[in-house]
Amino acid sequence: MDDTYNSPKLPGVTAFGLTEGLxxxxxxxxxxxxxxxxxxxGVAVELTKKMLRTVNKDDFLRKIGKAMGSAINVKQEQDFxxxxxxxxxxxxxxxxxxxxxxxxxxxxxxxxxxxxVNEAMLPDVSAVISPxxxxxxxxxxxxxxxxxxxxxxxxxxxxxxxxxFRRFRPAGDYFGTPIKLSNNLIASGANIRSFIAHxxxxxxxxFMPVDMEIDESDKSMRSVELDMVIDYGQGExxxxxxxxxxxxxxxxxx
Numbered sequence: 001m002d003d004t005y006n007s008p009k010l011p012g013v014t015a016f017g018l019t020e021g022l023x024x025x026x027x028x029x030x031x032x033x034x035x036x037x038x039x040x041x042g043v044a045v046e047l048t049k050k051m052l053r054t055v056n057k058d059d060f061l062r063k064i065g066k067a068m069g070s071a072i073n074v075k076q077e078q079d080f081x082x083x084x085x086x087x088x089x090x091x092x093x094x095x096x097x098x099x100x101x102x103x104x105x106x107x108x109x110x111x112x113x114x115x116x117v118n119e120a121m122l123p124d125v126s127a128v129i130s131p132x133x134x135x136x137x138x139x140x141x142x143x144x145x146x147x148x149x150x151x152x153x154x155x156x157x158x159x160x161x162x163x164x165f166r167r168f169r170p171a172g173d174y175f176g177t178p179i180k181l182s183n184n185l186i187a188s189g190a191n192i193r194s195f196i197a198h199x200x201x202x203x204x205x206x207f208m209p210v211d212m213e214i215d216e217s218d219k220s221m222r223s224v225e226l227d228m229v230i231d232y233g234q235g236e237x238x239x240x241x242x243x244x245x246x247x248x249x250x251x252x253x254x
Contacts, residue, residue, distance in 0.1 A: 003038040005205035036235035038207035043071045048223045068228045077184040079234050083202040084195030085186040087242040094191040098133035098247035106196035106243040115240030117198050126178045129194040132249045192249035197242035207231040
């Protein structure tokens with residue numbers, strides 16, 4: 001039992017042309033270690049016994065359990081989203097709307113950097129964007145007004161649009177790259193830190209799964225305390241497999 005997960009990170013290797021009768025050039029492989037330590041996250045609620053006698057107790061407790069589980073999930077998503085804010089290369093720009101071109105640039109960079117995402121890995125690349133950013137992307141394909149600097153004057157009706165919006169919720173699909181929505185990304189003033197990344201760019205290490213405990217020891221309070229705890233950590237594995245995506249996150253009015 002160890003609350004630290006150690007992920008070996010291997011360097012790249014190079015293939016060379018060979019000459020008959022001559023020995024091959026050899027490379028010494030030395031891995032570097034990425035250590036990810038787990039920490040506890042918890043949520044606790046206190047319910048008076050009198051209150052529980054006035055409601056449908058079993059149904060109410062089930063709903064409380066779901067609410068506590070949802071709180072844990074939100075915390076996990078917030079922690080993992082912080083990794084997207086830490087990728088060393090950025091596409092997009094604070095103060096500017098999210099554009100399809102930025103998404104395309106991020107995907108191109110992932111395939112062309114020193115830790116390339118090859119063709120076999122591309123299906124495992126996703127874009128995670130805020131709802132306001134997704135609204136800006138939609139406006140470029142289906143504008144409602146006379147056009148803006150980032151959108152055509154008339155609505156586009158073509159195969160690319162159809163593919164992108166075939167699954168409007170919870171995500172679109174841009175040339176095979178899922179576009180997923182999150183309300184838990186890292187904000188910077190009126191801007192947001194969305195990201196584009198391969199699933200191997202970072203990880204969550206769950207040391208101990210969610211555990212729910214009921215504490216009725218405080219008799220004088222005449223209440224029941226519900227505690228839910230999980231022990232996990234998160235960390236970046238390959239910086240080159242992710243791109244931070246900066247853009248304005250102002251709530252739209254039209």
